[in-house]
Amino acid sequence: MRLRIVVYFHILLSIGVILLFATIGLKLSAKMSVIPASPPKPERQSVTLEDGVYTYHLNLSQFQEEFPQLQSYNCSLLYTPQPVNGGTSPLLLLAIKSHPASVSRRGALRSTWAKSVDIMGYTVRPVFLMALSDMHMEIVKLEKDEYKDILLWDFTEGHHNLSLKERCFLEWLNYNSPQAAFIFKGDDDVFVNPASLVQFIKMRATSPSTLHGALQRHSVVLRYSKYQISKTLFPYSKYPYFLSGGGFLFPGAAVQLLYNASLQLPVFPLDDVYFGFLSLAANLSLRHDSRFYVFGLRFDPCDYQQAFVVHRIEPDYLQKIWKLVQEAQCNGTVPAIK
Numbered sequence: 001m002r003l004r005i006v007v008y009f010h011i012l013l014s015i016g017v018i019l020l021f022a023t024i025g026l027k028l029s030a031k032m033s034v035i036p037a038s039p040p041k042p043e044r045q046s047v048t049l050e051d052g053v054y055t056y057h058l059n060l061s062q063f064q065e066e067f068p069q070l071q072s073y074n075c076s077l078l079y080t081p082q083p084v085n086g087g088t089s090p091l092l093l094l095a096i097k098s099h100p101a102s103v104s105r106r107g108a109l110r111s112t113w114a115k116s117v118d119i120m121g122y123t124v125r126p127v128f129l130m131a132l133s134d135m136h137m138e139i140v141k142l143e144k145d146e147y148k149d150i151l152l153w154d155f156t157e158g159h160h161n162l163s164l165k166e167r168c169f170l171e172w173l174n175y176n177s178p179q180a181a182f183i184f185k186g187d188d189d190v191f192v193n194p195a196s197l198v199q200f201i202k203m204r205a206t207s208p209s210t211l212h213g214a215l216q217r218h219s220v221v222l223r224y225s226k227y228q229i230s231k232t233l234f235p236y237s238k239y240p241y242f243l244s245g246g247g248f249l250f251p252g253a254a255v256q257l258l259y260n261a262s263l264q265l266p267v268f269p270l271d272d273v274y275f276g277f278l279s280l281a282a283n284l285s286l287r288h289d290s291r292f293y294v295f296g297l298r299f300d301p302c303d304y305q306q307a308f309v310v311h312r313i314e315p316d317y318l319q320k321i322w323k324l325v326q327e328a329q330c331n332g333t334v335p336a337i338k
């Protein structure tokens, strides 16, 4: 009797074990079969873009000849910022292009507008977009340890390499910060008013495919100066519309489209023009807003309270005016940041 029970028990156990393995096997094979073959990454290629007025052909082999690293560099991060944990509140990311040598600018920004704060239900977070230089890398490491607000890539800082910051920042956004409701991107020598940006976003910036900034309408292509572009690279006399690189604002919903475009288009060696090409390829619309003062603005605390960005503000001056702008009693409805 007892023996029988034991035998039955063993048989049941074996059946159980067999069933268990069979299910695991099924689960495994099911799991394996649902893993999609990763979609082929679109390749960089020559493209032809039209903006309704002009047609632009970007010839990849010409770009590879004149700016090989811009086309081939694989984005590799040495430092990443502390992950943003905004809970349920929407995120406004402030992305600031900064050279390692600009230590005092970053200091002034962190003590004024580039702070982690909550404004009217929005989580505001700064990140500095940086690359390598011969000097100042030790202090950048100290800043990274203390503030955890630095994205550092392993390419070298340089005027044309700013386009790499653009392209690699889009890649980082696409994979790491999909929850950003809006992204402000700008220079490190500017005044920014996050409170007026948040107020604008809440009240006006509803379109997921509209980018806001100081619109440059078919600017002339320069053949001299630091902005010069050769006729072999770009034979046309005008650029498509683009937003001035000093500071502009775009919705998180546009990131994937822009990133996809950045995988395919030749990388243009001027970062704001490059972003214009990406926007055109991604079929996004650019909206001009006069509150992006990329050519500066005479100081008046009430005007600065309404401004989104004012270009060319050096560190000492920024700290001086910041307090005045916060304390000014103006008719506008933009509240100060504590």
Ligand SMILES: *[C@@H]1O[C@H](CO)[C@@H](O)[C@H](O)[C@H]1NC(C)=O
Pocket: 059, 060, 061, 062, 065
């Ligand atoms: C692209 O540029 C290469 C030279 O770099 C040239 O041989 C080729 O004809 C160009 N293609 C087009 C479509 O313009």
Ligand SMILES: *[C@@H]1O[C@H](CO)[C@@H](O)[C@H](O)[C@H]1NC(C)=O
Pocket: 072, 073, 074
């Ligand atoms: C970038 O990565 C691709 C694929 O892994 C590789 O073929 C290519 O050589 C890399 N480019 C550089 C400049 O390292």
Ligand SMILES: *[C@@H]1O[C@H](CO)[C@@H](O)[C@H](O)[C@H]1NC(C)=O
Pocket: 069, 154, 155, 156, 157, 158, 159, 160, 161
């Ligand atoms: C851009 O970065 C690459 C990779 O670090 C470097 O080889 C190149 O010299 C840099 N360009 C400039 C203009 O600094």
Ligand SMILES: *[C@@H]1O[C@H](CO)[C@@H](O)[C@H](O)[C@H]1NC(C)=O
Pocket: 039, 040, 041, 042, 256, 257, 260
């Ligand atoms: C971006 O590209 C990927 C892969 O090519 C594709 O699956 C995805 O739908 C694209 N996203 C958009 C918004 O076009």
Ligand SMILES: *[C@@H]1O[C@H](CO)[C@@H](O)[C@H](O)[C@H]1NC(C)=O
Pocket: 283
């Ligand atoms: C671009 O977007 C507009 C609406 O904003 C749409 O009418 C048009 O079909 C789109 N074009 C392409 C090529 O996706």
Ligand SMILES: *[C@@H]1O[C@H](CO)[C@@H](O)[C@H](O)[C@H]1NC(C)=O
Pocket: 331
């Ligand atoms: C500010 O508001 C007050 C009353 O609301 C008004 O009398 C004054 O003219 C306004 N000043 C400006 C500069 O708009």
